[in-house]
Structures are given as structure tokens and as C-alpha cells.
Amino acid sequence: MGERKNTTRNSESRLVNGLIITAAILSIAMVAVLAVLIITIVQKNNAGSTPSAKTAKTYGVNTEEALEDTSEESQPPQREAGITDSSSLFTPGSVFVTRGGWTCLRMGSSMTIYQKGQEKYKISGVNDCNFFAADDGVYYTKDFDFCYFSYASGLETVIMKSRETLCPLGMAGSRFLLASSQDDSMEFHIIMYDKETESSITLDLPELWGDVEKIFCNDRLYYIGGRTDVSTRPLYEVDLEKGRAVQIDPACGTGLSSYGSKLYYCSAESAGSLTDSAMTLVELDTETDTKTEITPSSFSQLQKPVWASDGYVYVLSQDNGKELITQWNIDTGSKADVITGHSLAFINSAEDGFYYSSYASEEATLYLFKESTGDIVEIGKASGIIAGYSDGYIYYSVYNDEKQVRQYYRENASHAF
Template sequence: MYCQHCGKELPEDSAFCRYCGASQGLGDGKKPGKKKAAVAGIVAGAAVFLVILLCVILGGKKEKAAGPSEGTETVRKVQKESQTAEEQETVDAEETAQEEELPAVLGNFVVQRGTRTAALGDRELILYEEEQEVWSTQGTVGNRLMMTEDGLYYAREQTGSSLEYYDFEEKTQTVILGNYMGMEPVGLIGSKLYVKAAGKNDMDDHIIVEKDLSEGTVRELPFPDMWGDFSILTCGDRLYYLGGRTDVSASPLYEGDPATGNAVVLDQQAACGPFVREGKLYYVHCNEPGYDTESIFELTELEPGRGEGRVLLTDTYGEMGWLKSVENGYAVFDCYKDTESFQKVLDLAAGTVKRTDNQGEKSTELIGHDKEGFYYSAYSGEYTNGTWYPPKVYHVYYYNYAGGQIKDMGSVTGRAVGVDRDYIYYASSEDTADAAYGRVPFGSTAPEPVKTETPSDSSDREYILPGSDSRYYRKLDLEGLSAEEIRIARNEIYARHGYMFSTQDLQEYFSGKSWYTPSVPAEEFSEGMLNQTERANLDMIKEYERNTGINQ
């Protein structure tokens, strides 16, 4: 409800206004118009001033020593204190409003907003509030999550596919959208929800579906070039994404208008992104259609509707790395070298660049951030008998933007996938039939594994990537493989589930493997048959192929 005199928002059933003191016995509690509130404010202010003046006059009569100048100073002091209090109340109200108007927060595996955290593992999704578990749902849930002030959006792929919503206040689950495969929430523009979904005839060919949450209407937006594992997000009243490959591997950056269903190209040669921060778009432009480690990359800032973008950083791909995040005035890049990997951190205002310490590990990965810095995991795998074995332990560190300090936050057994204020979230998928999910408090320490020579299983020799259904692979693991070997590694993931290939050479190749049993025709295959680890490895391989321009 709102005060009938000064217009301030009040708790329901308030008897008096805690700001101006007015009785709330009359009226319907609706917020008054600006004119009425302004007049009421003037009247209330005059009344307060008269009361203060009367007190000063009476005080002057009681104490003869207080002269006119002292009385005036007293009035000024009271007025100043009153004004300061009102200004502080205004600031507090504005900060509360800003917090309430935070946009939807998107995340993979883990998403946090305010005091709530949603995290998933294989076949479960859990919601925590102030560290306590308050809700969970079982079933295969996609790793892309979206949280708003009022609820949580997530995709379920089990018997068919659906995009669902959990209402925090009502504590209810609702199916928002069905009849599409491979759905991921993208964002909200007003009352309209936007969802990325697989095309009906090709899982790599995507569409955007708009659901009006007020009217209940659904329509498909005919945007072009939505191919493969691409990123799309909302900014203002538009959608932005990297479209289909142009010449070799760079892609056009599109701006899509949901109102018309049309999309225009903003940059023909975008390499990675986009990211949105405070109404501005950030992405990396590549100076040539295809690129390698010596190609020139430009981190570009673009304010939609304001002309050409501004270049913030120029360097080779090998030195700049891959843009992973733009938050709180800093851009973070994942950098991969032959012997190590680390994060580079660009201060967008100062233009200075720093880097993280890989803590003696071979690989690092950005897994989360807050207002003061970001979290990353550091880990090392090894090859034994020609087979790649991923790390058993992931160490998690925190990097502070301002000072560049690095703090050890703990370690986990399994892959670190995210963090919130107090916990590290991890997924362990050593056995797809019994995949584990969990979280541990900051400061926890996982036992370091004893390195032993593990004989490889005979069937492992029949795979390009043994264990791609239970171990998370990295792009570094694909280096040294031929284009054909990478193509086979990607299709191994489908072949494990009995997928029957329409391409003759693939069908003949897998028919020669002892573990392959053709049982699922292509038209009957569902992406929901893949587990979380397989989907992650599949996405990684597709992205690697796209970035390097092979198998396109």
C-alpha cells in the first residue's frame, strides 16, 4: 500500500505513515498521482516547519540565554537532519528498487540471484534459499537455467521435452512450453519469454520461440543462420546472437527484432560473444574470415542504436584468448597455451590487463563471479597407455578485480561447475548409471588421488575418446587429432546409444566396433537420450570444429 499524503510505499495494513506520520485510516491504499503527492508533501513539510519553529520560540522563552542567532542555527540543524534523513530514505528506496528490477540471471549448471541458488546434476535440480534446500525436482534437466525475482525457468527432457517454471511464492511447477526439443531459456522482454529450441528436422538448426506469458500466445521467430552451438541473449527490446558460419569460422553478429521477426547483420566477422552489461554489447571481432593463433582479435563495445562500436583491446587470438565474461567493468578471457592455461582480466575503464596464476596446474576454467571478482578452477589430467584420464580433483580459486589477489577457496572430487556465496558445486560422472552431484563449503579439501598406472580396457582402443559418456573432455584433448578423427569422436557419442546413421561411411565404421548395436533410427532419436556429460562433450567438440573451421 502507499501513503495517501506523501506517496511513500508502506507495509500492508499500516495505521500510520512512518515517513510523514499521516493516518492511513482512509483511502484504498493505491499510490496517489504525482500532483496529489507533491501537494501533500508541501503541506506536510510546512506543518513540520511550523512545529519546529514553535518549539524554538518556546525554547527561547524558557532559556533566556539562547539568542536569535542560536535559535536560527537550531532550526537549520533540525532542517538539515530532516533533509538528510529524507535523502537517505530516498537512496535506500532507489537501491531497493534497483535490486528488485535486476534482470533475469542465466547460468549453466548453477545460477544465483540474491539469496537463492539453483544447481543441477544428473537427473536432479535443487533450489537453495539462504543455504537451505527448499525445493527439488527429479528428472533429466537441461544445464541452462534462468532465474528471475519471482521464479526459475528450466528445460526438462525426459518423456518428450518441456520448458518449465517454478514459482518461488506459490511453490508450484508449471509447464510453460512444450512440443520442442533442445530448449533453453534465453531471456524476457516485458511479458514475453524467449526460448532457443532445436529445429524440427535438424538438432543443429535452431529456432527462437516467443511465449507471451500474459496472453498465452506462442510464435516462432524466423531469424536466419541459427546454427550449431550458438549464444543468444536479450538487450533492451532486441535479441543478439552469432549466426551461421561465413567463410571459415568467424560468424556474423545479428540483431533480431522480435516485433517484426527480422534480423540484421551488425558485424560480418565476429569470433565470440556476445555479452551484455549495462545496456551495452560486448563481442570479439576477427579481422579475417578464418583464424588461427596469429589472427588479430578486437574486443568491441557496442551500444545498440548508437552507430559503430568502440574497440577496447586488440591482440592476436593466441595472446588475447577466448572471451568468457563481461561483468562489473571487467572482461575475462580464457587463454590456452601449449603447457598451461590461465585467465586474462581487462579493466574496461583503465584499459589495463592482468592475468591469473594457474597454481601449477595445466588447465583453468572460469566458473563464476560476484561484484568484486571471479572464481576459476585449476586442474590437470594425464595420459596413461595412450588414453586421456581427466583430473579427479579440481581446485577452486578466487581472483579479486581491484587488487589482483588470489585466494584458495577449496577443492572438490569431480568437476567444479559453479559457486555461490558459500559453496562450491561439482558434478562427478565416473559412472553414467550412478552420476553424482553435490556441493561443499568453501575451504573444503578433497584428497589428492594417488597416481597409478591404470591398464586400459580393451574396448577403449575402439574409441577416439574413451569415456566420452562419463568424463569431461577439453578442447586441448582434441589437438593433434585429424579432422576425420574429431568427426568420429563427435558421432561416437550418438553411436553409444545405438543411433543408426544415414551417412554410409559412418554406419560402416561403427558397425565394425564390438560395442556398437544399431537400434535407434535417426528420426526416433531424441537429444534427451544423452546424459549431461555427453551433451557437454558434444557441445565442446562442435564449438572446437566451428572455431577451427574443420568439418563444416
């Protein structure tokens, strides 16, 4: 009996010890799993908000000023003259974009990003084409990849891979629109990529060749069909749901501008040469599809809307050999010639008006037009083509014949205030 009791007690003791050891092991394992989960959550939170990432690369701060475009262009950078498009989602550009305290300058295959005038990032390998910036980052292409760069995290994310070279146009909701052409053809097509479904389609759109002018308004894409001459062209609205274009006006001049849900363009009385066509400034309410003629028909040459506000539209034109920007009152149709000069060009928007340049004798002068007062303030001068202005700096380019490259510079213009 004594041996049985001792054996039973020893067995019970071993069982208790085994349970204690097992519980301890399980506790350690649970703590380890919990620690891994916490680390994973922290890493995701620190990564910032980016589109669905296939690959990501981190860029650090680089203070080197290497403002040189090594592309083989001999002409000034191709700005889409007359188009002002700063939608609620993004701002597009070809070499310069400023939005929300961030400025992006693309120089050939390199892009420098500034925060309130100070260099923050430098990205290499960027395609030599248009790009666009949102409040939290910039969208561009690299080789065959459509990419996004986050200002907050310094991460580059590949949104979509492609088998052809793409050029970003803009975004509408969850959809991105990108242009693609084959073998340097004048003709191109537009691809729409939905980041929610990670699917893409090619839109069936007419007259995408030559000099096509594009603008986003009220999360919709509008474009004036392409030409290689100086004739009038039709205006289209792209139906993103059906993937097709609807003609809004059969004959238009150059230039598109927008404010809120209102689109502004010049409508021609009949198809023909731009210089021989009478034009009327038109407002298109994209909410109701209602057209309103703001101005009477006029034969002033090269009429193009360059900027719009809540009460006015500003139109660049030539009249009797004089180049001017006219302010048109949207409600009354009255006008005032507020700006005159040589080779006038819209640069970018300001808080109370817009910046523009006048170019003469190989020197450009940058001005600020204040809409509230009608005052014109000279900001500074540059010995080249002005690309943009932000945070007290003028961004401009000069073509170097010896190196056969376009070189970009920044000049501090804060003294002008």
C-alpha cells in the same frame, strides 16, 4: 364490522411477519456471499505472484540429498564456455544457477533448489536442457510444457504448452524465448512467446545450428552464428519487434560478455580459422549501437571475454602454450595478466569479482578473484568438474563409469574464508 377489522389486522400481521422473515433470509445470504468473497481474496493473495496459470502443483520441502544425474552423458556438463550473462531480469545456466540467495542445481531430470545453502525444494521430470532463474523463481521445461516455479509459494505453473520439446533461453520484457529442434538435429529454431497476449511466433533467424553462443544484453538477444568447426562466425542482434536478425559483425571469435548495456566480444580481421585470425576486443554500446575497439589486433589463440565490470573486461586466451586471463582497461586500453593456470574456466560472478577454476590431474581448484584489490583467494578443491559456487558450497560433478551416470556433489568450503 368487527370481523372485517380482525381479518384486516390478521392480514397486516402476516404481511409484517413475512417481510421480517424475508429480510432475515436476505441478510443471511448476503453474509454468506461476503464470506465466500473474503475467502477467495485471501486464497489469491496467499498464492503469490505467478504467471498466468493453466495448471499448478505444490512442492514441499525435501531434505534428501540425491545428487545423481541419470542421463546417459559420458562428457562433462555442457557449460556455454565464455558466456557470462546476468541480466537485470534473469540468470541462465545449463546445470547450475545462483541468483538472489537462491541456487538451482539440475541433475538430469531432477532439480534441487537451495535457499542460502539449505535445501528447500526438489522438482522431478525436468527436461535435460538449459534453464534460467529470476529473482522470484526459476523457468524450465517439462516434456512439452514451459514451466515456472515460485520460490515463495512452492507452486509450479505451466506457462505454455507445446507440441515439441523446448529449451528456455531467456526473457525480454513480457516475452520468453525458447529453442526447439527436431529429432536431435544440429539445427534449431527459436520460438518467442508473449505472456501478455498468450501468443507465440517462430522467429526467422539465420545460422542456428552447431555451436551457437547466446547472450541477453539490455533486454535484447545477441548470438554468434553456429559452426561445427573452429572458424570465425558472424554476430547477430535479434530484432524482437520484426522477428528477424541483424548482422552486427561478419567475423567473430568465441565468447560473449556484458555489463549493463555494454556487450563485449572479439572481432576478427577477416573470416577464417580461429587459430589463424587476428582478434580485437570490441565494446558494443547497445543503447547507441556504437562500437569501440579496446585492444589492438592480436594473434593470441582462443581469445574469449569471460567477465566484465564497470571499468574492465577479462579475456581468456592462450599464448605460447600458456593459459591466462587478462584484465583490459576499457578507457585506456592497458592490460595486465592477472590469472594464469591449467584449463582455466569462469565459474560465476561474485560481489567483488568472479570465481574461476583451474583443472589439473583430475582435480579442480576453485579461486576467487577480487577486482578491487587484485587478490586471488583459494576457496577449495574438488575431485571433478566444478559447476558453481554459492553460500559456502562448491558444486561439482564426477562421471561414474560403472553406473554410466554423472554424479553431483556439494562440498562445504566455508573453512577457506
